[in-house]
Amino acid sequence: MNRELACRDHWAGWNVAAAGRNVCLLVVVAMFCLGPLGWQILASVKPDEELVRLPPLVPTRLTAAHYERVLFHSSLVQALINSAVVATGTTVLALMLGSCCAFALARLPIRGRPMILGAILMASMFPPIAIISPLYLTMREMGLRDSLIALGLAHTVHALPLTIWLLTVAFRQLPRELYHAARVDGCTPLKALLTVVLPPARPGLAVAGLLTFIHSWNEFMFALTLTASDTARTAPVAIALFPGLHDIPWGDLAAASIIVTLPVAGLAAFFSRHLIGGLTAGSVKG
Amino acid sequence: MRIEGLEKRIGTAAILYSLDLTVEDGEFFVLVGPSGCGKSTLLHLLAGLDRPTSGRILFDGRDITDLDPRERDVALVFQTYALYPHMTVRDNLSFPLRVQKKTSRLDRAMIEDEVRRMAGVLGLDTLLDRRPQELSGGQRQRVALGRALIRKPRLFLLDEPLSNLDAQLRAAMRAELRRLHEKFKVTTVYVTHDQSEALTMGDRLGVLHGGALRQVGNPREVYDRPADVFVAGFVGYPPMNLFDARMEEGTITAGPLRFPLPTETSTIAPGRMVTVGVRPEDIAVGPATEEKTGRAVQGIVRLVEPAWPIAWVTVELSDSDKAVTIVGVTIPGYLPKIGEAVVVETGREALHLFDPVTGRRYGFPS
Numbered sequence: 001m002n003r004e005l006a007c008r009d010h011w012a013g014w015n016v017a018a019a020g021r022n023v024c025l026l027v028v029v030a031m032f033c034l035g036p037l038g039w040q041i042l043a044s045v046k047p048d049e050e051l052v053r054l055p056p057l058v059p060t061r062l063t064a065a066h067y068e069r070v071l072f073h074s075s076l077v078q079a080l081i082n083s084a085v086v087a088t089g090t091t092v093l094a095l096m097l098g099s100c101c102a103f104a105l106a107r108l109p110i111r112g113r114p115m116i117l118g119a120i121l122m123a124s125m126f127p128p129i130a131i132i133s134p135l136y137l138t139m140r141e142m143g144l145r146d147s148l149i150a151l152g153l154a155h156t157v158h159a160l161p162l163t164i165w166l167l168t169v170a171f172r173q174l175p176r177e178l179y180h181a182a183r184v185d186g187c188t189p190l191k192a193l194l195t196v197v198l199p200p201a202r203p204g205l206a207v208a209g210l211l212t213f214i215h216s217w218n219e220f221m222f223a224l225t226l227t228a229s230d231t232a233r234t235a236p237v238a239i240a241l242f243p244g245l246h247d248i249p250w251g252d253l254a255a256a257s258i259i260v261t262l263p264v265a266g267l268a269a270f271f272s273r274h275l276i277g278g279l280t281a282g283s284v285k286g
Numbered sequence: 287m288r289i290e291g292l293e294k295r296i297g298t299a300a301i302l303y304s305l306d307l308t309v310e311d312g313e314f315f316v317l318v319g320p321s322g323c324g325k326s327t328l329l330h331l332l333a334g335l336d337r338p339t340s341g342r343i344l345f346d347g348r349d350i351t352d353l354d355p356r357e358r359d360v361a362l363v364f365q366t367y368a369l370y371p372h373m374t375v376r377d378n379l380s381f382p383l384r385v386q387k388k389t390s391r392l393d394r395a396m397i398e399d400e401v402r403r404m405a406g407v408l409g410l411d412t413l414l415d416r417r418p419q420e421l422s423g424g425q426r427q428r429v430a431l432g433r434a435l436i437r438k439p440r441l442f443l444l445d446e447p448l449s450n451l452d453a454q455l456r457a458a459m460r461a462e463l464r465r466l467h468e469k470f471k472v473t474t475v476y477v478t479h480d481q482s483e484a485l486t487m488g489d490r491l492g493v494l495h496g497g498a499l500r501q502v503g504n505p506r507e508v509y510d511r512p513a514d515v516f517v518a519g520f521v522g523y524p525p526m527n528l529f530d531a532r533m534e535e536g537t538i539t540a541g542p543l544r545f546p547l548p549t550e551t552s553t554i555a556p557g558r559m560v561t562v563g564v565r566p567e568d569i570a571v572g573p574a575t576e577e578k579t580g581r582a583v584q585g586i587v588r589l590v591e592p593a594w595p596i597a598w599v600t601v602e603l604s605d606s607d608k609a610v611t612i613v614g615v616t617i618p619g620y621l622p623k624i625g626e627a628v629v630v631e632t633g634r635e636a637l638h639l640f641d642p643v644t645g646r647r648y649g650f651p652s
Contacts, residue, residue: 177368184333185382185433186356195385199372 037261043254051250066255075230076256079238084263086148086223086234087216090155094163094212095205097156102167103193107179117168124161128221136225146228154226155216163208170204171197206271214264235260287332287441287473292341294327294497301327302497304341312471314464316488318478320520324497325477329443332475333362345440356385358441361434365446367426369418375429376401376414382437404432407469424455431463435470442472446479460487481521485509493517511638515645518563518638524591524598527569527612530642531562538562538637541608542583545637554639554648561640568636569614571599574627582631587622597621601630 043051044066046059070076105113135154136145144150174197182192198205223234230238239256242249292305302324309315319325330336332343334355343351350358361382369378383397405411408428418426427447434442447463448456464487467474478484484491485505492502493516501513512518518526531540533556538545540562554560574584588611589600597616602609614630622628639648 175366175368177364177366178370180330180333180335181362181364181368181370181433182381182385183335183355184360184362186385186437188354188356191385195381196370200370202372 040254040257043250044258046251048251066249066251067259069249070252070256070259074242074252074256075233075238076235076259078230079233079235080260082148082232083217083234083236083260086151086155087213089148089152090159090216091209091213093152093156094159095209098160098163098167098208099193099198099201099205101160102164103171103197105164106168106171107176107197108189117165120161120164124165128158132221132225135222139226145226146232148232150226151223151232151234152216154222155212155219158219158222159212159215163212166208166211167201167204170201170208173204174200210267210271213267217260217264287346287475288344290342290344292328292331292343293339294324294331294336295339300497302331302338305499307492307499307502309473309475311473314467314474314476314487314489316476316478316484316491317494318481318484318491318521319494321479323494325479325494326445328494329362329445329475329477332441333360333443334358359437359439360441360443361437361439362443363430363434363445363447365449367418367430367450369426369429369433371418374415374417375405375410375421378418378429379404379410379414379432379436382433386437400436404436407466408432423451424459427451427455427459428462431466435466435472438470439472442470442474444474444476446477448478448483449480463487482523485521493520495520511647512563513647515561515563515640518640518647522565524566524613526563526565526638528561528563528640529610529612530559533558533560538639541610542585542603542605543610543612544583545632559642560648561642561645563638563640564612564632564636566598566613567615569612569630569632570617571601571614571620571622571628571630572617573620573622574629582629585628585630587624587626587628590622590624592621595619599628601628603630 042057042059045062045064047061047063047065050056050059104110105117110116139145139150139154142150144153178196178200179192182196183189187195217234218236219234220236220240223237224240227233227237233241235256239253239260242253242256287309289305289307292302293300294302305328317325317328327336331338334350334353334357338351341351342349345358370381373381379401380397383400401414402411405414408431410425410428410432413421413425413429418429421429427450430447444463448459451459460483463476476483476487485508488505490502490504491508493500493508493513495516501508501517508517508521512521512526515528519528529540531538531543531545533547533554535556536547538547538560545562583603585601585603587599588602591598591600595618597620598613599616599622600611600613602611604610612630614632616622640646641648
């Protein structure tokens, strides 16, 4: 009974015109965001002869030829493996270094903390193009050119400022007493960080890790500059090298794009659970 | 445990001034003071979470001022409990033991035993597999106590552990804390802003104000002979009446109030001003119709706070030149109304006299 009443009240406040407007707006936004993705999906299953023609928008028959070609007759799989290695390595390294650094900035008594944080922020605003040639020269001197290590290091350095900022904020939101309690209970600062500070900060770690991973997975410029062969090329570079001298394989490009998007989308979906906070609830009076 | 000349400064501001204090082995010492008086800073210094600017902290004669918290064997219970949110009650309780030891199989069985024993003492047996967020305030409090006591620390520090509980639970936990103290006999420093907690719980108590210890003594001493105006006004509820009065030949006068001179005032010259303190329970308020004795003064009731079976009454006493407002207690069975005329009476033994400039008690050894 109460529920019915509540429903009726709810619907009574429902303005049809406003609702229509909202729906239209949402459709437009959705078209804007998902339109290109939809186009890619369509293109990836269209037969070659329909690809450069319009109509038909919707393919007259579906084909898996593009997927077959990129998966079995191109370097994409090797590139995907490279991407996964680089992105995973970058994420792990950035989280490890970033959490130590962020923890120090958030909790330990450090002189000039605001200046350090400001410097980190400035570093993250530096355009990558400005450092790419010195970076290239450095990597070549160290003999790391065309290796996954070089790429991982470059990505880590580039991702660290944001990681540190995100994690500093995440650690600051935890009650200071948690760390103090662990110290009094007999932990060293590092052990306190590992056992008591990191677990409740999981949502923050998930956000920072996810952003780092996606950034590394999608990164193009460093990957293009620092790699030279299929052994080290990542997926975005590999796709960019698909076009031949005379033709552009639109279908293959579309199929490869979809394949490259899937892992990241999957990760985001999986971690969305962790992205919602609330793990600290109950550690202090709630 | 002894503290010698402990000081803490942050920038130029001094949080604690040269503090000297000795807490006996097995004693339940209560540190009481208003917010911002430096209580928590002192606890952090004792626990090793912070370093003093100067001074020393000694446990059993050993200087531990610069030791890391984990080398001190000190346990601390936080106002917010600071339970580890991602661990069960069992893991929270065993955490200090697990951190201390390289866990072998044998140790693990021993730790489990300790956890069970502690859970039994605190009535947490059925809750061992819950997470902190699934517990009530009182249960969380008990887990925090258990986590602190499980490794039998040499010094047990409590930072306002009861202030997040409701009144009923607080009373129960007070008794529980005393019981635990009797059982484990750990030297305890208990910090609170609640003077009634300090009076009821402590073997001894220290009143901290503005970063300095104003008085240290057992509850009776502090209550009966407060060292200065601050302690007088802070300890006891309702707070002590404090007002300025003039020394005259044979009496102390404040507006219409006239008190016979207490014996310790012989050193104060007539004509000087003093600060007089009288506890509300030493001021009897009765109906105005009663026959007046020599010391009784008539006044008007301004506020009535019933606390059955008595009531605290704020009375305004006035004569031609000066009005004094004091709080007194009604004689049993009498409940005046606001605006009613009453008679107020007090005895000479109830007076506390303070120097109006320094705030120190007259005749108090400094």
